[in-house]
Amino acid sequence: MATSASTPPAASVGIPSPSTLVELLKPITWFAPMWAFACGVVSSxxxxEGRWPLIVAGIVLAxxxxxxxxQAVNDWYDRHVDAINEPHRPIPSGRMPGRWGFYxxxxxxxxxxxxxxxxxxxILGAALFGLILAWIYSAPPLRLKRNxxxxxxxxxLCYEGLPWFTGAAVMAGALPDHRILIVAFLYSIGAHGIMTLNDFKSVEGDERMGLRSLPVQLGTDRAARLACLVMTLPQLIVILFLSFWDCVGHAAGIAALLVAQLLLMSRLLKSPRERAAWYNGTGTTLYVLGMLVAAFALRALVQGAA
Structure with missing residues (x-):
């Protein structure tokens, strides 16, 4: 999947250092899918016992x-945008020279x-689907991130739903229970809002490069309100499902976490551009804790049906 775009002028000839390779792969971003995979394992x-090699391999995969x-695909195809937003990144800075990012x-x-x-x-099917999404998200001609x-x-979907599905499928060796699929999908929808807030940090570069992120399309105030709504509604639906499935205690726990998120959202909406990163470090933590609570509820349901 080659590209005709030229390498940034800062690039130099040579082999990137191990530290530069690690920076390109962005370990800080691995937490979300690894956490979702763990939720899948719990919910199964x-x-x-006896499955730890599979669990460890699945976490590494996620x-x-x-x-x-x-992350590598995104940095390669975003290198010109990053030259504006984050010129210190490995590719635009020249520390990942030539076409090394693509390789x-x-x-x-x-x-x-x-x-x-x-x-x-x-697991192969889920990984293949996720990798296809990763490429078409960043690479032309589709480049989904343009909108x-x-x-x-x-x-x-790649950060929450697919890893959750994969964790449950690794443990069951089959298609997971339909309730697991429902909850994993709902948390994937909520993650759409998290990603909207993540786009606040690159509004200037996105505008200049023609990337229509939601903060660019809607403005930061409307995009922040939309993000809060998109994060809230799926959690409300999860609470309703768990209550219907007689997991009232777990539903109450998620409701308490959601109330705390709503309080933080009220502060976010007063100054969304300045506080988007703050909310992703606070409210999002409560969001993923709710995922784990839901996973334990599903675990009890699946075991009860066995």
Whole structure:
């Protein structure tokens, strides 16, 4: 999947250092899919004994492989935008010279598929789908990230729903319980809002490069209100589902976490551009804690049905 765009002028000839490679793969971004994978493992209702090698391999697949691949792909195709927003990044700064960023993205794609294939057909299918989304999110001609509606949906699915599905499928060795699929999908929708807030940091560069993120399309105030709504509604639906499934205690726990998020959202909306990163470090933490509470509710449901 080559590109005709030229390498940034700051690039130099040579081999990138290991630290530059790690920076390109952005370990800080691996937490979300690894956490979602762990939620999938918990929600499966299966005992971990005897399955630790599979669990560890799945966590590596979710974070250091598939998520890291998406970061490498995104940095390669975003190198000209990053030259405006984040010129210190490995590719625009020249520390990842020539086409090394592209080669790393290809290598990590192949490695991810190899590990996924060893874990079974359901995991391979999920990884393949996630990797396809990672490429079409960043790469032309589709480049889903050019429009925040589509791009954020793809990232939300890859960061929450697919890893959750993969964790449950690794444990069950089959298609997970339909209730697991419902809850994982709902949390994927909510992640769309998280990604909208993440786009606040790059509004200037997105405008100049023609990327129609939601803060660019709607303005920061309206985009922030939309993000809060999109994060809130799926959690309300999860609470209703869990209550209907007689997991009232777990539903109450998620409701309490949601109330705390709403209080933080009220502060976010007073100054969204300045506080978007702050909310992603506070309110999003409560969001993912709610995911774990939901996973334990699903675990009890699946075990009760066994």
């Amino acid at each position: 209702g299966m005992a971990a 974070g250091p492989l598939v998520c890291a691949t998406s 790393v993205a290809l290598a990590w794609t192949v490695l991810s598929l190899a590990v996924a294939a060893a874990l079974g057909p359901w 925040g509606w589509w791009g954020n949906a793809a990232v939300g």
